[in-house]
Amino acid sequence: MKVSMSAPRGTVDILPKDSKKWQFVEKGIKEICNNYNYEEIRTPLFEHTEVFQRGVGDSTDIVQKEMYTFEDRGGRSLTLRPEGTAAVSRAFVENKLYGDPNQPVKLYYFAQMFRYERPQKGRMRQLNQFGVEVLGSADPAVDAEVIDLAMTVYKNLGLKSLRLVINSLGDKESRTNHRNALVEHFTPHKEELCEDCRTRLTQNPLRVLDCKKDREHPAMKTAPSILDYLNEESKNYFEKVKTFLTAMGIEYIVDPNLVRGLDYYNHTAFEIMSDAEGFGAITTLAGGGRYNGLIEELGGPSTPGIGFGMGLERLLMALEAENVEIPIDHELDCYLVAVGEKTEETAVKIVHELRAKGIQVDKDYQNRKMKGQFKAADRLQAKYVLILGEDELERQVVNVKSMQTGEQVEVPITTLVEEMQGKLQGGKES
RNA sequence: GCGGUCGUGGCGAAGUGGUUAACGCACCGGAUUGUGGCUCCGGCAUUCGUGGGUUCAAUCCCCACCGGUCGCCCCA
Incomplete structure (x- = not known):
């Protein structure tokens, strides 16, 4: 008779008191998207598991341990989407949006994402993201536009303590060269590195740079920087992105160790962090980058792409941390x-x-x-x-x-x- | 997956091995037989996350589980 129910771990109910804030934020963001001429896309809550395995990459944390995967009654393996880019890319290919006369295709979405993790401040198992994807252009001005859009969202809502960090992962050739250099550099120290890094060294050496445990290891400081391995083309590309950002008055920090967790990234990678006090251990508000090989990987024609995901509960947290008043009409x-x-x-x-x-x-x-x-x-x-x-x-x-x-x-x-x-x-x- | 910490009414929050579980806010009713924000009076937890154990007796002691929260890892 007495059955006590609670929302599943890592999920929350957004009650009227808060849903007003969400509505305010969503409305503001949609206006900006409209100014930038982005259109909304809505994709299914779940996809065939392969979409994420191939799209996001088998070696990533997301695919290895964070997916909500289940089998439906027909025996298909399905997965609650853990991120937006792979799903949007799948939709782009399936609906042949590469044939749309309006190129590039500029999309935005508001969607729930699901990741099986231990919940803590700013990290939920079901989370809400606003995201943007631009498909069909390899113009560095698009990279700058996408970053500008994200920064504008934050600034218009009233955030001030922001830090934009960018890096370039280069093109395929640059990445391969850098990868080899990393393996060569770290292999002599392999036994001194943490367990995770030892596997990373063979699977995805780039992510060794991202390790927090081995941060103090001397080999870390002397590790080959991706920026030194960018070929002419990649270097020029990155320079242009930076030039455009500067032209728009957007400040940034270049961090050669910014790697990003997903496999599909190349060239531009970026994260936007909050420096606000009282923000807990979480500082990343949004992250994204360019993924020129992804569409092809998912069976479409070679098509460049770039996008980002922005955590909305983190955005709300940042607004609170900076004491930004959200006008709410109670009357x-x-x-x-x-x-x-x-x-x-x-x-x-x-x-x-x-x-x-x-x-x-x-x-x-x-x-x-x-x-x-x-x-x-x-x-x-x-x-x-x-x-x-x-x-x-x-x-x-x-x-x-x-x-x-x-x-x-x-x-x-x-x-x-x-x-x-x-x-x-x-x-x-x- | 690992670690710290917490779990008492709608909310906040005391408390003790023993026959009535403080208080504050909110809410409801009355003083005011048709009029709010102030005041006064009254009502509002057969029960202290769940299950088991110790005990004559447990909300308080022990164990397990569940959940919240914070951190590690990683990220939104």
Whole structure:
């Protein structure tokens, strides 16, 4: 009989108090996307597991230990999406968006992501991301545009303590050369490195640079930097991205150790961090990069791409950490106070008619006494209370009381809608 | 996957091995028989995350599990 239920670990309910904040943030972001001429894409919550295995990369943490994978009744292996890029790329290929005359294809999404991890501050098993993907252009100005978009989102919402970190992972040739140099450099020290790094050295040597445990190891400081291994083309590309960022007045820090966890990245990689106090161990707000080989990997024509994912709960956290006020409208236009059983039918009708004209109205459904109904109206910050008692009903009028001034006037029911429209309109203009 | 810490009403928060589990806020009702924000009065946990153990007796002691929270790893 007594069954206690709770939301699954790492998930939360977003209640009305907070959903207003989410709506505000989402609205602001969509406006920016519109300015930048990005269009929304919505893809399924889950995909065939191979989409992520091939797209994100088998050696990544996400694929190895963080996916919510299950088998459906038809025996197919499906996975709740752990990130957005692979899924959007799949949709791009499947729907042949590479054939769209408008190139590049500029997309944005708001989507839940799922990662099986131990929850902590700013890290949930179900998380919300806003993300952007631009497919079909290898122009470094697109890289700059995407970064600019992300920074603009934060700045417009009022964040100040931001740090943009960028790096270049180079093209295939540069990466291969760098990879070989890394293996050569670290192999003599292999036994001194942590367990993870020993496997990384063979699987994905680049990520050794990312290791927090071995950060102090002397070999780390002398490790070959990717920037020294960029070929002419890659170097020029990176230079242009930086030039464009500077032209837009966007400050950045180049960090040659910024590697990013996913396999599909090349050329530009970036992360946006928060420097705000009281942010806990989590500092990354958004991360992304270029992935020129991914579409091909998923069976499409060779198509360059770039994008980022932005954590929305982290964005909300950052807003809070920086004490950014989110304007929230709590007010209610009218609250109908109806007393006596006989008034109910008329009350229901009045409320319906006011609402039909776009006026915000509510009434009591708890069978409260008049005093209780007034308290409710007060709590809801109603601008006006409409009083309908048996007295008023008899005379087909309603008493309209302003909760601010306390003034009260009698209005015939037949002209109530009109009267209220006038009052509320006047209030808004002044 | 590993480690720290916590788990008492809607919320916040005391508390003790023993026959009534403080207090504050919120809420509901009354004083005010039709009018809010102030005041006063009253009501509001057969129960202290779940299960087991120790004990004559456990919310308080022990164990396990579950969950929250913070950190490691990695990232959004």
